[in-house]
Amino acid sequence: MLSRFRKSAALAALVMALTVTACSSPSGDSDGGGGAYSQPSEQASTPSSDGDAAQLKVADSSLGQIVVDGDGMTLYMFDKDTQSSGESSCTGECLTNWPPFTTDSTATPELDGITGEIGTITTADGSTQITLNGWPLYYFAGDTAAGDVNGQGVGEIWWVLTPAGERMAG
Template sequence: MKKHLATSLAAMALMAGLAGCAGSPGTSTTTAAPGGSSAAPAVTGPAATSAAPTAATKAPAVDLMTAASSAGRIVVDAKGMSLYFFAKDTKDSGTSACTGACLASWPRALTVAAKPSADGVTGVLGTITTPEGAKQLTLNGLPLYYYAKDKEPGDVMGQGVGGVWYLADPAGEMIRTAAPGY
């Protein structure tokens, strides 16, 4: 019963989030996906919920890495999924401005690692604690998110959405230019 209720709630949240967050600027393709770890990643992906990870979940070899994309070199998770900043977040606040229905379109990038690690990322890596008690990854003091419409490694469909969602570069800065094709 709990599983069915959670699935129903997640579906309703997704629908509400798509209505409540900015829309997609269009589709884009990229040519590169990251190489790297063969360890089973523990960072949650775009379709995952924001619930705290279970104790049985193993941490990946690295939480973050870099990859080439149509927007330039970007930060991705251990599975190669693109990560984004929300311009409405406040650096080093310890909180996320994306809450409620927003999280359906922009799921948090979570980790179970005691200390997050990265390969090729030069910005300062950290975490904040979500209201549910999970650890959300941060880069240079800003929370990181996925975009629900990014389905494959290398997708960057969230770039520039609503003028407030931007890919992260390896130094931990927002990439404020549009990806080619937008």
Template sequence: MKTRHTLKTVAAPLLLLTLSACGAGDGGNGGYGAPPATGDGDSGDAPGLRTADTELGTIVVDDDGMVLYQFDSDERGSGTSTCEGQCAQNWPAVPGEETPDADGISGDVDTITGVDGRPQLTLNGWPLYYYAGDQEPGDLSGQGVGDAWWVLTPEGEPVRG
């Protein structure tokens, strides 16, 4: 039993360090991880958007409470995502096959064609992503990764810092 506890104590920080390697300098392609289990997001259906009050203020999450992010390497309003390859595995696109409910969201919600050829939700022109390191609703472990990944306000503005 003691060995299992010690292994968890060592493994958790190493996993976080590995997942955090995805940053702006390498196009977000460093690190490893699987997409989070996000209910509707796994089936390709567009999740609804809502707000959540956090230590960072009021931010955008999906219906399950999973935090959504934008990537500084993307150009707002360009209609394209720059996150592909390993980056897309660590930062899965938020599917956008239908217009979602957007409770409390005042920014423009739309879709683009993601790097996989499927629709991806956008907020105020920013493609939206999940972070594989977020395991539970409300987890904010993707905030500030590589000084390039940020949560969004309901208006669709990145919360930097």
């Protein structure tokens, strides 16, 4: 009989394998995958509301200093996006797991410790998505609490960003 530790390790390995498989596409599709997290958290899909400016700030995490929103939720970039293209490559089912960081406000985003260049793009549905150094920003539906970094390295295409707006690989 397997020990409790071995069962837990096997289950964790299976979940990770399913997540990576579901969130990466070997055929080169630009949808970023769907899969293990079919319901984004309410926090992750909620844009800045009531005309308030979007907020980006720096938070300490297990990976070092990273970019988060005003509520401390981690923001990610997608390797399949083309930096400064003005477009997001995350479409369709990808958006279920990786909702965009959007704003309803025309006000300049509020920054706390961010040194990279902030901008916006218009998504396919007409929303205003925040960018950092030309990278569209996304939440990960698997992050349920402020400071979670569960999306880091998923499919080897999703990454947190440094305060300078650079990909934090590894």
